[in-house]
Amino acid sequence: xxxxxxxxxxxxxxxxLHNFPIWELFINFDKRINLRIISKxxxxxxxxxxxxxxxxxxxxxxxxxxxxxxxxxxxxxxxPSASVLLKNRIVFNIKGNxxxxxxxxxxxxxxxxxxxxxxxxxxxxxxxxxx
Numbered sequence: 001x002x003x004x005x006x007x008x009x010x011x012x013x014x015x016x017l018h019n020f021p022i023w024e025l026f027i028n029f030d031k032r033i034n035l036r037i038i039s040k041x042x043x044x045x046x047x048x049x050x051x052x053x054x055x056x057x058x059x060x061x062x063x064x065x066x067x068x069x070x071x072x073x074x075x076x077x078x079x080p081s082a083s084v085l086l087k088n089r090i091v092f093n094i095k096g097n098x099x100x101x102x103x104x105x106x107x108x109x110x111x112x113x114x115x116x117x118x119x120x121x122x123x124x125x126x127x128x129x130x131x
Contacts, residue, residue: 035105037065037112046099046117056095057117070107086129089115102128 043061047054069075072084083091085102092101100123102116115131116123 034066034068035064035110035112037061037114039114042114042117050099050119053095053099057101060092060094060101064112068110069105075105089128089131091123091128102131 040061043057047057063078067074067078072088072090075082075090076084079092081093081097085091088105088107090103090105092103093099094101094117097120099117099119101114102123104113104115105111106113116126116128118126
């Protein structure tokens with residue numbers, strides 16, 4: 001079987017739905033399972049353009065992937081400056097608010113989707129609740 005190349009969270013989900021039984025995808029018997037982040041490549045692409053963000057993005061990635069957040073309040077305990085938005089979106093300030101990272105979290109299935117990473121001025125041009 002050839003490996004399929006996937007370019008987005010949607011195509012990853014379609015791939016898994018097509019190739020694995022549904023119960024292997026979403027059943028989470030162990031509440032201690034850490035969060036899965038989709039995708040690190042988005043962060044890597046950003047820090048290659050903005051090298052001053054690399055260390056903080058790597059730290060955020062490592063801390064977040066080891067976390068077991070179940071509610072937005074859990075995130076606020078670790079990241080007091082994070083902003084909680086509608087529809088399970090969270091905005092993280094990166095490098096002293098120079099950059100903004102928006103993620104969408106599915107707490108039940110332990111998945112974080114990176115929705116946006118950009119400068120503060122780029123962030124001001126988008127609707128963070130809809131991205």
